């Protein structure tokens with residue numbers, strides 16, 4: 001296991017949280033505040049609604065005790081049936097971070113929960129209610145009265161607007177604490193684990209805090225997003241064109257960025273060159289307008305890999321355009337191909353009105369059509385649209401943890417089932433200690449990449465199959481022997497109930513559940529360990545260990561590696 005960087009301070013926090021959470025165990029789950037984050041059975045939702053009703057009283061008691069630390073709200077609503085109106089302003093103090101990194105606040109004296117994007121723990125601010133949602137409301141921040149705890153200067157000039165890094169001005173230690181707390185609360189409230197059941201380890205920090213992303217996708221837009229204080233500088237035409245990241249909440253407005261601190265230096269050099277020239281009227285390049293569907297340039301995707309032999313950076317530049325006009329891109333291609341790290345310039349042509357960057361057609365404008373990356377001693381070829389872990393450095397750490405949890409004996413006698421295998425990276429790294437690896441994945445392109453990656457690395461004991469794991473039928477499992485270890489690495493919605501039922505029937509000795517969404521992870525672990533009473537489904541696993549990993553500093557994302565053993 002990678003040694004956690006944290007000292008006693010951290011352990012103390014975790015344990016005090018444990019005690020606090022022990023007391024709060026029956027109380028309202030912050031994680032379930034956004035119903036879209038966790039889908040549960042109707043019976044469960046009904047039960048949860050009833051529970052929530054019961055919890056309101058208890059919350060009020062807790063909140064009364066917190067009266068000293070939370071100021072009363074601006075409109076002074078302090079009665080039990082409190083429910084703020086849209087447009088109402090409240091003075092709030094952020095208590096913690098929850099789903100999608102939103103700040104959780106409670107309205108003084110009422111315990112009413114309010115979520116605010118970009119509010120950070122300890123921050124006192126005025127918020128305006130934008131919407132009511134079930135038992136809570138969302139506010140936007142109008143004004144900060146006093147800053148959050150653990151405040152630091154954000155190194156990126158766009159940090160206060162950009163939707164990418166929401167917590168850059170929160171110290172990294174505090175970011176880690178907030179992520180740990182979130183995982184723990186979800187495991188207790190959604191996963192229904194008691195503190196004794198959860199062997200939760202301290203979160204593994206990411207050693208590289210900036211320039212860790214190997215892939216960034218920027219959008220071209222005809223409407224530049226500007227912060228309120230700069231609105232009077234708004235210009236028309238070419239001056240209003242933008243290349244950057246979508247402003248949060250605006251599908252048609254783009255925050256222009258000249259550099260992004262999360263991507264590699266060579267990728268920033270390419271971005272700077274393109275920013276310098278693409279608006280030149282002589283080139284006749286136009287950004288695609290998502291409302292009128294007119295224009296040429298849609299997205300700019302920059303991927304950074306490493307040459308397997310030299311270890312040096314190699315860069316792929318992918319222009320996503322609405323039509324195929326290579327002569328229009330020629331001046332840009334000529335300029336950026338002078339950067340030594342640029343080994344591939346691609347053009348994905350997507351004529352649909354949708355916003356996706358995957359083209360119906362793909363053309364190589366310069367160099368090769370793939371770049372390479374190495375992970376746990378293996379070489380992977382990455383094409384413009386292949387899925388690959390976006391933080392290679394931390395993926396090394398993550399995969400080592402997965403390998404440790406898989407616990408393969410090394411005598412090549414064990415079968416591994418790699419569910420949601422993507423381009424096969426996890427299964428392939430395990431294959432050297434396994435008898436055979438079977439990988440399942442929905443995207444056909446990813447499956448062909450996985451097969452090519454197996455071949456590239458001389459691996460012959462891996463089979464990759466395309467299929468929809470949300471639709472597993474009775475016959476699923478007939479095509480592979482009973483696995484000794486199942487790796488499951490679903491995307492954010494987690495596992496479908498059909499797959500959970502399959503796993504409960506399969507009874508593999510070990511499951512390593514790798515998750516990028518602790519809310520759905522907690523739900524699925526609950527089903528696998530505790531079953532689903534309403535459906536007479538019995539759980540048969542024990543949660544042996546839970547390891548959060550920070551793959552993406554300054555963002556709300558949290559990865560978890562969970563080891564389940566058959567009881």
Ligand SMILES: C[S@@+](CC[C@H](N)C(=O)[O-])C[C@H]1O[C@@H](n2cnc3c(N)ncnc32)[C@H](O)[C@@H]1O
Pocket residue numbers: 387388389419420421422423424425426440441442443446467468469470471489490491516
């Ligand atoms: C978080 S990624 C994991 C990829 C891979 N394990 C890795 O580490 O690179 C989740 C993968 O699940 C795949 N996926 C999503 N829904 C699926 C489904 N219903 N059936 C099978 N695969 C699916 C996605 O295409 C994606 O490759």
